[in-house]
Amino acid sequence: MALTNLLPRTITTTGASCTGSDGASNRTYTLPDVGVFLSGIDIVVSGTTLIEGVTYDFTRIGSIVTFLNALWDDSVIRFNYFITFGAAVSSALSTSTSLKYATPLMLSEVIGIRKDIPSWDVAGSPINEAVGTGTGSATTFYLDQKSVISDSYTLYANAVAMSETTHYDLNADSGTIVLTEAGVALLSTNALTASYSYYDNGMLDSYIQAVLSRTEKEVDKSINSTFTDGTATNPIYPIRTEIQSSKGIFEDRIITEFKPLKDIESALDGDITATATTISLTSTQGGEQYPTTGYIIIGSEVITYTGITDDDLTGCSRGVLGTIASTHSNGDAVHSTIVFRSDTTESTAVSWTVQPWQTSCFVNEDGLIYKFQGADPEPLTRVGVAERVKIIYLYGYDIVPGDITRLTLLLAKRSLMQDNIGKAIIAGRNEFKPEMLNADAEEISQIINSYIILPMGNT
Numbered sequence: 514m515a516l517t518n519l520l521p522r523t524i525t526t527t528g529a530s531c532t533g534s535d536g537a538s539n540r541t542y543t544l545p546d547v548g549v550f551l552s553g554i555d556i557v558v559s560g561t562t563l564i565e566g567v568t569y570d571f572t573r574i575g576s577i578v579t580f581l582n583a584l585w586d587d588s589v590i591r592f593n594y595f596i597t598f599g600a601a602v603s604s605a606l607s608t609s610t611s612l613k614y615a616t617p618l619m620l621s622e623v624i625g626i627r628k629d630i631p632s633w634d635v636a637g638s639p640i641n642e643a644v645g646t647g648t649g650s651a652t653t654f655y656l657d658q659k660s661v662i663s664d665s666y667t668l669y670a671n672a673v674a675m676s677e678t679t680h681y682d683l684n685a686d687s688g689t690i691v692l693t694e695a696g697v698a699l700l701s702t703n704a705l706t707a708s709y710s711y712y713d714n715g716m717l718d719s720y721i722q723a724v725l726s727r728t729e730k731e732v733d734k735s736i737n738s739t740f741t742d743g744t745a746t747n748p749i750y751p752i753r754t755e756i757q758s759s760k761g762i763f764e765d766r767i768i769t770e771f772k773p774l775k776d777i778e779s780a781l782d783g784d785i786t787a788t789a790t791t792i793s794l795t796s797t798q799g800g801e802q803y804p805t806t807g808y809i810i811i812g813s814e815v816i817t818y819t820g821i822t823d824d825d826l827t828g829c830s831r832g833v834l835g836t837i838a839s840t841h842s843n844g845d846a847v848h849s850t851i852v853f854r855s856d857t858t859e860s861t862a863v864s865w866t867v868q869p870w871q872t873s874c875f876v877n878e879d880g881l882i883y884k885f886q887g888a889d890p891e892p893l894t895r896v897g898v899a900e901r902v903k904i905i906y907l908y909g910y911d912i913v914p915g916d917i918t919r920l921t922l923l924l925a926k927r928s929l930m931q932d933n934i935g936k937a938i939i940a941g942r943n944e945f946k947p948e949m950l951n952a953d954a955e956e957i958s959q960i961i962n963s964y965i966i967l968p969m970g971n972t
Contacts, residue, residue, distance in 0.1 A: 523591065523592065523593050523618075523622055523627075523629075524544065524545070524591070524592040525589070525590070525591045525592075525629060525665075525708060525710075526542070526589075526590050526592075527586065527587060527588060527589055527590060528540070528558075528584045528585050528586045528587065528588040528590065529586040529587070529674070530542060530590075531580065531584060531590075533584075535585055535586040536583050536584070536585055537583065537584070538580070538581060538582055538583050538584070539579055539580070539581060540579070540580050540584045541577055541578060541579045541580070542577075542578045542580070542590070542592075543576055543577050543578075544576040544577075544578065544592065544594075545576075554573060554578075554592065554593070554594035555592075555593040555594070556570075556571060556578065556590065556591070556592055556593075557590070557591045557593075557633060558580075558584070558588050558589070558590050559588045559589050559638050559639065560633060560638045560639050563580075567581070569581070570582060578592070587672060589631050589639060589640075589641075589708070591629070591633070611726070612722065612725050612726060612729065613729060613740065613741070613742070613913060614725075614728075614729050614732065614740065614913055614917055614918050614920075614921040615725055615728075615729075615918045615921040615922050615925065616663070616664060616725075617662050617663050617664070617718055617721045617722060617725065618662050618663070618664055618665050618710065619918070619922060620721060620724075620725060620922055620925055620926070621662055621710070621712055621721070623922050623926065624926055624929065626712050626713055626714045626716065627662065627710050627711075627712065627713065628658075628710065628711055628712075628713040629708075629709075629710050630642050630657075630658070630707070630708060630709055630710070630711070631708060641669065641706040641707055641708045642656065642657055642706060642707045642708070642709075643704065643705075643706055644656060644657075644668070644690070644705040644706060644707050645704075645705050646702065646703070646704055646705065647670070647697070647700035647701055647702050647703055647704075647705060648702060649697065649701055649702055650697065651692075651697070652691055652692045652696075652697060653689065653690065653691055653692075654689075654690040654692070654705055655688055655689055655690065656688035656689075656690065656707060656709065657688075658688055658709075658711040659686065659687055659688040659711070659715075660685075660686065660688075660711050660712040660715055660716060660717055660718065661683065661685040661686075661688055661709050661710070661711050661718060662685070662709070662710045662711060662712060662718055662721075663685050663718050663722065665709050665710035665711075666683065666707060666708065666709035666710070667707070667708050667709070668680070668681055668683075668690065668705065668706070668707050669705070669706045669707065669708075670696070670699045670700040670701075670703055670704075670705060671700070671701075671703035671704060672704075672706070673699070675696060675699060675700075678693075679693065679695055679696075680692065680693055680695055680696035680699055681693060681696045685717075685718040685719070686717045686718055686719050688711075690705075724925050724928050724929060724932075725921065725925050727928065728921050728924045728925040728928060729921060731924055732917065732920055732921055732924065735961045735965065736961060736964040736965045736966060737771065737965065737966045737967070738771060738772060738773070738908065738909055738910065738964070738966050739751055739908070739909040739910070740909060740910045740912065740913045740914070740917055741909045741910065741911055741913070742911075742912070742913055743775075743802075743911025743912060744912075746801045747800075747801060747802075747803060747804055747805045747821060748802070748804065748911070749804055750775050750804055750907035750908065750909050750911075751907065751908060751909060752804070752807060752808075752905065752906070752907055753769075753770075753771055753904075753905070753906055753907075753908060754903065754904070754905050755769060755770060755771075755903070755904045755905075755906070756900050756902070756903045757900070757901060757902040757903070757904070767881075767882040767902050767904070768879075768880050768881055768882070769880030769882070769904055769906060769908070770880075771880070771908040771909075771966075772878070772879060772880040772908060772966050773878040773879065773880070773908065773909070773910060774850065774876060774877070774878050774879070774880040774906050774907070774908050775849075775878070775906075775907040775908055775909060775911060776848055776849055776850040776876055776878070776906070776907070777802055777803055777848070777849040777907065778798065778846065778847065778848055778849075779794045779795060779798035779799070779802070779803075779846075779847040780794065780795045780798055780844050780845065780846055780847060781793065781794065781795070781811070781841055781842070781843055781844060781845045781847060782794055782795045782796070782824065782843065783843050784840065784841065784842050784843050785840065785841050786840055787831060787832075787838040787839055787840050788831065788838070789829070789831075790827070790828065790829045790830075790831075791825050791826070791827050791829065792809075792816070792818070792825065792826045792829055792847075793824060793825050794824045794825070794826065794847060795824070796824050799823070799824035800821040800822070800823060800824045800825060800826055801821075801824075803821060803826070803849065804907070805820060805821055806818065806819050806820070807849065807907075808833075808849065808851055808905055809826065809847050809848065809849055810847075810848050810849075810850075810851045810867065810869075810870065811839075811841050811845055811846070811847055812839060812841060812845065812869055812872075813836060813837070813839070813867055813869045814831065814832055814836045814837060814838060814839050814841070814867075815832070815833050815834045815836045815851055815867060816829050816830065816831055816832075816833065817829065817830045817833050818830075834851075834853075834865070834867070835865055835866075835867070836867050846870060846871065848870050849906070849907055850876045850904070850905070850906045850907070851867065851904070851905040851906070852867070852868040852874050852876065852882055852902065852903075852904050853865035853866060853867055853868065853902065853903040853904075854866055854868055854901065854902055855900060855901055855902070855903075863900050865903055876906070880908075882902070882904065916960050916963070917960070917964070919956075919960065920957060920960040920961065923953045923956060923957050923960075924957065926953070927953065927957075
């Protein structure tokens with residue numbers, strides 16, 4: 514398999530993150546890329562490169578690595594490996610920022626501007642950076658390096674890992690650490706140490722995040738869709754209200770502009786009155802699959818909700834968008850896609866009527882909406898009448914494939930090159946090589962073409 518078909522991974526952790534007791538053998542660590550192909554894994558423990566094999570240092574089955582020899586909690590472990598970019602990216606690799614497809618850590622690795630502390634570039638066993646010593650009141654400390662990469666760092670108070678936000682805040686661009694009250698108490702008068710990665714060319718993490726954020730929008734625009742980790746709790750699918758402007762007719766079917774359409778279907782757990790503001794869903798199809806706010810439809814009633822607690826939709830407003838609040842029974846279907854039809858004629862004001870699921874209409878993931886003619890002979894579309902159908906729906910793929918991560922990284926790399934070409938020209942340097950921008954063009958085109966969804970209107 515060619516290297517261009519692989520995505521690099523580097524994970525730095527300690528023995529304390531492994532199963533088993535301090536100093537025991539056969540301790541295991543589970544890599545976050547569950548269920549994907551791992552290739553060419555290298556493991557370094559406290560500066561020593563391990564050998565794979567049942568008679569050597571470690572074995573690996575899938576994503577589970579077993580250390581055959583004694584492993585101590587304070588041992589620093591670094592995993593280097595690749596995954597195929599056609600595999601799905603684990604949500605465990607997502608950055609703490611709002612980025613969805615790739616992390617600054619991934620980009621720094623791909624373009625070769627990452628340095629690690631502890632470092633294996635020096636002789637002897639690597640150790641964490643000695644940041645300072647607590648005084649029982651001091652709150653501000655500084656790392657030796659600026660340009661820290663987000664989600665790459667761990668701070669230790671007397672070798673005990675601290676929790677970001679709870680114990681400290683870190684400005685990645687400046688390397689400034691500010692301890693909270695709880696962090697000062699935890700550190701006390703002990704040593705503060707750190708492990709982290711940083712950009713060795715001085716780029717700022719905020720800039721890299723901005724480039725990746727801009728690139729993710731470029732990816733979505735290129736394919737006319739988006740990708741969401743549907744395995745996450747309350748996944749953030751984009752919501753769209755679309756009014757079909759078609760004046761024509763196509764087998765009395767409507768096709769949404771964005772696809773795949775994501776209808777979240779559940780069922781009521783118990784009866785509800787017409788005034789209930791909390792709606793319980795069955796545990797097997799519970800609230801964790803819905804965005805934290807949004808719309809649902811039960812029968813002919815549209816309901817909004819503003820929060821989710823376990824399997825309960827909370828803050829519900831009943832009978833919205835011109836519908837009537839009603840009682841509903843245990844087991845009644847709940848959907849996130851809402852279809853309205855206007856029965857008005859040309860040159861009259863639009864008046865929307867909701868279309869109940871399974872009674873009047875049905876929707877599939879291809880964005881195809883059609884109605885049951887037996888229940889209502891009135892067609893969805895009518896020749897010569899615009900704004901006949903309105904749809905409120907979620908859309909997007911419910912997995913982030915590895916090749917979309919790869920596409921994001923390639924486009925981000927190209928964006929960084931373009932930015933630096935501009936800097937070179939402004940500075941009076943002539944360093945531009947046009948062929949550099951075209952190096953990844955074919956791979957970029959292949960990935961986009963494998964996902965692109967062409968907008969389809971109704972005629």
